[in-house]
Amino acid sequence: MFDLTRKYRQGTLLSVLVIFLLLLTLAAPAFAMSGGKVTVDRDTGGQLTRFTFAATTGADETVSRIDFLFPEGFEVSKARVDVTLLEGLKRIDAIYERRIDPQTGVVTVLFDPAVPPGSNLFMQIREVMTPIAGGTYVLPVEYRLLGDSAETTPRAIDGLSFKYKTPPREEVISRWLDGQGWVTTWNNVKFLNLFLKPQQFVRAVPLLFAGWLMSLALVLSAFPISIIGGLGTAFMKMSKVPPVRWLASIYINVIRGTPLFLQIFVVFIGLRTTGLRFPDFVSAIVVLAFNSSAYLAEIFRAGIQSISKGQFEAASSLGMSYWQAMRYVIIPQTVRRVLPTMTSEFILLFKDTALFAAVGIFELMLRSQNFVSRSGNLTAYVVAALYYLIITIPLINLVGRLEVKLAQSEHGVAAPTIKRRDRRTPALLSGPDFDTTAAKHESR
Amino acid sequence: MTQPVVRIVSLHKSFGALEVLKGVDLEVQRGEVVVILGPSGSGKSTMLRCVNHLEEPTSGEVWLQDVQINAQGANVNKVREHIGMVFQSFNLFPHLTAKGNVMLAQRKVLGRSEEEAARIADEQLAKVGLSDRADHYPSQLSGGQQQRVAIARALAMDPIVMLFDEVTSALDPELVRDVLEVMKELARGGMTMLVVTHEMGFARDVGSRVVFMDGGVIVEEGSPEQVFDNPQNDRTKDFLGHIS
Ligand SMILES: Nc1ncnc2c1ncn2[C@@H]1O[C@H](COP(=O)(O)OP(=O)(O)OP(=O)(O)O)[C@@H](O)[C@H]1O
Numbered sequence: 001m002f003d004l005t006r007k008y009r010q011g012t013l014l015s016v017l018v019i020f021l022l023l024l025t026l027a028a029p030a031f032a033m034s035g036g037k038v039t040v041d042r043d044t045g046g047q048l049t050r051f052t053f054a055a056t057t058g059a060d061e062t063v064s065r066i067d068f069l070f071p072e073g074f075e076v077s078k079a080r081v082d083v084t085l086l087e088g089l090k091r092i093d094a095i096y097e098r099r100i101d102p103q104t105g106v107v108t109v110l111f112d113p114a115v116p117p118g119s120n121l122f123m124q125i126r127e128v129m130t131p132i133a134g135g136t137y138v139l140p141v142e143y144r145l146l147g148d149s150a151e152t153t154p155r156a157i158d159g160l161s162f163k164y165k166t167p168p169r170e171e172v173i174s175r176w177l178d179g180q181g182w183v184t185t186w187n188n189v190k191f192l193n194l195f196l197k198p199q200q201f202v203r204a205v206p207l208l209f210a211g212w213l214m215s216l217a218l219v220l221s222a223f224p225i226s227i228i229g230g231l232g233t234a235f236m237k238m239s240k241v242p243p244v245r246w247l248a249s250i251y252i253n254v255i256r257g258t259p260l261f262l263q264i265f266v267v268f269i270g271l272r273t274t275g276l277r278f279p280d281f282v283s284a285i286v287v288l289a290f291n292s293s294a295y296l297a298e299i300f301r302a303g304i305q306s307i308s309k310g311q312f313e314a315a316s317s318l319g320m321s322y323w324q325a326m327r328y329v330i331i332p333q334t335v336r337r338v339l340p341t342m343t344s345e346f347i348l349l350f351k352d353t354a355l356f357a358a359v360g361i362f363e364l365m366l367r368s369q370n371f372v373s374r375s376g377n378l379t380a381y382v383v384a385a386l387y388y389l390i391i392t393i394p395l396i397n398l399v400g401r402l403e404v405k406l407a408q409s410e411h412g413v414a415a416p417t418i419k420r421r422d423r424r425t426p427a428l429l430s431g432p433d434f435d436t437t438a439a440k441h442e443s444r
Numbered sequence: 445m446t447q448p449v450v451r452i453v454s455l456h457k458s459f460g461a462l463e464v465l466k467g468v469d470l471e472v473q474r475g476e477v478v479v480i481l482g483p484s485g486s487g488k489s490t491m492l493r494c495v496n497h498l499e500e501p502t503s504g505e506v507w508l509q510d511v512q513i514n515a516q517g518a519n520v521n522k523v524r525e526h527i528g529m530v531f532q533s534f535n536l537f538p539h540l541t542a543k544g545n546v547m548l549a550q551r552k553v554l555g556r557s558e559e560e561a562a563r564i565a566d567e568q569l570a571k572v573g574l575s576d577r578a579d580h581y582p583s584q585l586s587g588g589q590q591q592r593v594a595i596a597r598a599l600a601m602d603p604i605v606m607l608f609d610e611v612t613s614a615l616d617p618e619l620v621r622d623v624l625e626v627m628k629e630l631a632r633g634g635m636t637m638l639v640v641t642h643e644m645g646f647a648r649d650v651g652s653r654v655v656f657m658d659g660g661v662i663v664e665e666g667s668p669e670q671v672f673d674n675p676q677n678d679r680t681k682d683f684l685g686h687i688s
């Protein structure tokens with residue numbers, strides 16, 4: 001009982017409040033056009049935009065004309081106008097005429113018959129070209145009543161504003177491309193449209209840049225660690241102590257004998273399930289460094305063993321210890337010899353960063369994949385390829401030049417054929433002999 | 445008799461089942477130039493390499509003055525500082541200039557200062573007639589020049605004894621003379637030397653003693669005149685007959 005009365009009382013209180021508020025809002029239109037509001041259907045500038053204007057005419061106003069005074073920079077010459085008029089909830093036919101002054105940016109709508117008082121007015125001004133620069137713009141709207149003479153100062157609705165953002169540069173270029181004849185012709189070729197659509201290209205370049213940086217960061221962080229790890233492992237492999245040698249062998253063989261893809265999954269998913277949580281970036285570097293160390297170890301070992309025994313004996317006979325001989329005689333020569341192979345290894349490792357797409361690291365590959373799946377266009381893959389090539393082509397070139405230099409400095413002594421990673425990209429790993437002779441002929 | 449610079453006692457060396465040295469005894473006195481002759485495979489190089497422990501003797505003793513280099517726990521590196529060795533294949537460090545080659549061990553092993561090492565390197569390179577090649581890399585030098593740099597490199601360590609293992613064998617005939625000249629000069633200066641060579645002229649002119657090896661043993665030794673003009677052993681006779 002008690003509860004019921006209380007609910008009832010609350011209900012009446014609420015209704016009274018609502019009615020009061022309604023009266024408040026209805027009270028205002030008695031004097032002027034009210035509830036004016038402008039919205040735009042685009043969130044960036046520089047494109048054809050639809051403006052929506054809504055207002056209620058005052059109770060004593062019979063509106064015969066509305067002027068929209070677009071600010072400077074707005075292109076209205078192609079503007080079209082739609083009007084919907086409601087009297088209460090009843091739609092009434094609006095008969096109107098549209099006038100445009102492209103010079104001043106004024107869009108005028110003349111109503112005949114005039115809009116009756118208390119009408120809800122919805123107007124759409126379509127195909128207005130907005131300036132690119134974003135910000136908050138004020139749109140002054142003026143109106144005149146039936147019977148006002150030309151001299152009467154028009155009434156104004158103040159404070160109508162709308163805003164949008166400046167589009168990113170690639171967006172602007174892409175839109176510009178949309179309007180170019182050659183682009184249309186280009187895109188009419190199915191293949192070009194699918195793989196090299198200019199608009200997609202322009203959009204993909206900045207979007208994939210971050211991925212490129214990520215890929216680079218991964219390999220640049222991992223590689224120095226691999227060099228140290230590889231050297232350490234190489235010396236372990238050459239150790240006089242059998243168990244140390246075995247340990248190195250097992251490590252090298254397991255890493256080289258299994259796909260990097262698998263190693264990535266083991267570390268990422270394995271670590272997650274054991275509850276050890278590292279940042280993905282750190283885990284990725286760990287896998288890369290672990291993987292690459294094994295390959296570098298073999299490259300270093302082969303390089304060290306390719307130095308003639310006489311070098312070590314000469315150093316020893318001068319009283320140098322094993323490590324002195326290594327440090328001052330063997331390693332410096334090894335570095336020169338393995339530099340080309342090491343560079344090739346770096347190239348491979350850089351490309352291998354693509355595998356991290358599978359575990360959700362936003363490197364180049366994953367970004368391009370996302371872009372492609374969103375746009376349904378393959379151009380992003382081409383952009384990604386270019387990003388890889390920016391790094392790999394100069395390095396491939398460098399490998400060739402290093403090999404020539406090495407061969408020359410060793411005076412006809414053939415560069416050591418160090419076993420290279422056999423699994424990928426044979427083009428990269430063409431034999432040093434071939435490369436060297438080819439380049440030698442060139443340099444003559 | 446004074447203490448010998450090098451003393452080899454009952455030296456045996458086997459490579460697996462192959463016994464290369466079958467009991468070699470040799471004493472080298474200060475200032476002596478001992479020339480070692482013998483057919484290929486007789487164990488000359490192996491014996492020389494046992495002297496500075498590049499090969500580990502299977503049994504026997506190798507002494508440098510009062511230090512037994514093949515003793516348990518001997519500081520081999522320390523002993524090697526005092527034994528210069530020159531190889532048939534030069535073995536210069538290709539990543540260093542001639543001067544860099546001569547300086548490296550002075551700096552790292554003897555701990556000499558940069559300036560001192562450089563000064564000594566210049567001196568030694570001048571001695572072997574290569575002052576103008578100091579900044580050349582080995583690949584820019586002829587074989588004879590490389591070998592002389594290698595000699596300078598060994599001499600810069602102030603060795604007590606120098607070991608030469610067929611140092612002219614890899615050289616073109618016209619380059620041999622320069623190297624032999626340097627070695628003669630060195631001998632005249634009183635350096636103790638063990639020289640494996642096929643240069644009979646050098647052995648006769650410079651050698652204070654000639655040792656003939658065959659089959660892993662010393663079969664004959666004596667003054668050059670004795671060995672060359674009046675060899676006692678048949679194998680020596682045979683060998684010398686083939687040579688001259
Ligand atoms: N590291 C080694 N392992 C196995 N056998 C070896 C090794 N070094 C030398 N030998 C063998 O020992 C024997 C003697 O070699 P060594 O080089 O001492 O002879 P050499 O008298 O110097 O001959 P040459 O005049 O040809 O230089 C040869 O049969 C050689 O094959």
Ligand SMILES: [Mg+2]
Binds near residue numbers: 488489490610
């Ligand atoms: Mg020999």
